[in-house]
Amino acid sequence: ITCVRSNKTLCFVFQLRPKPPLLKILQVAGAQGETFTLKEVMHYLGQYIMVRQLYDKRQQHMVYCGGDQLGELLGLESFSVKDPSPVYDMLKRNLTSAAM
């Protein structure tokens, strides 16, 4: 947990440590370092999907990740960004609290 002070309010930002297979994916998308906020993890995963052109150009909410490391982690061939639950399940398996 890091504590940041912004406009006189204290807020606690939970740092998360990706397991190696997820960290590798985030690094392809430009991530530096070993701990991230959930927002940063989601940002880099989005960038990864863009960089690796895994989304369907016509149906842009569909991600085809079969055959990619992302698909291995998710255990899916494809998913819709409209249903984030498989991604959250994968993150539960691949993120640990950095505070431990």
Ligand SMILES: C[C@@H](c1ccc(Cl)cc1)n1cnc(-c2ccccc2)c1-c1c(C(=O)NCCN2CCN(C3CCCCC3)CC2)[nH]c2cc(Cl)ccc12
């Ligand atoms: C709401 C958010 C979201 C965030 C988390 C989840 Cl679990 C679902 C959905 N989202 C909505 N569309 C996308 C998206 C769609 C296609 C390609 C890349 C990203 C995202 C995702 C972001 C992101 O950080 N999104 C910023 C704005 N996006 C708009 C879409 N933009 C692209 C859409 C395709 C065409 C090019 C622009 C990129 C920036 N991070 C993600 C990570 C994953 Cl594992 C899956 C999807 C996303």
